[in-house]
Amino acid sequence: MPPLRYILWLAPYLGVALGFAFPDCVNGPLKSNAVCNRTQDAATRAQALIALFTDDELMANTVNFSPGVSRLGLPGYQWWSEAL
Numbered sequence: 172m173p174p175l176r177y178i179l180w181l182a183p184y185l186g187v188a189l190g191f192a193f194p195d196c197v198n199g200p201l202k203s204n205a206v207c208n209r210t211q212d213a214a215t216r217a218q219a220l221i222a223l224f225t226d227d228e229l230m231a232n233t234v235n236f237s238p239g240v241s242r243l244g245l246p247g248y249q250w251w252s253e254a255l
Contacts, residue, residue: 194220199244 196207205211205219220243224232228240239247 195244201243 194201194206196202201207201220201223204223206216208216211219221229223243224240231238232240235250237248237250239245
């Protein structure tokens with residue numbers, strides 16, 4: 172099995188190849204945000220994205236059925252927390 176760092180490095184490219192990618196850094200509303208700047212570290216990119224959320228959006232997206240934030244191009248998702 173390849174090391175995790177290689178899998179994480181390839182993940183964005185695999186998503187594009189399979190027809191989905193997040194975020195859309197070419198045409199989407201986040202294209203000029205630091206989240207799309209791959210030269211930035213992960214913490215900086217995450218902070219740039221979270222800073223755009225309103226308080227209501229943050230609260231709505233902290234449950235296992237998250238509606239996403241359509242104005243930012245973030246789709247809704249379902250996640251589970253058994254491993255926590």
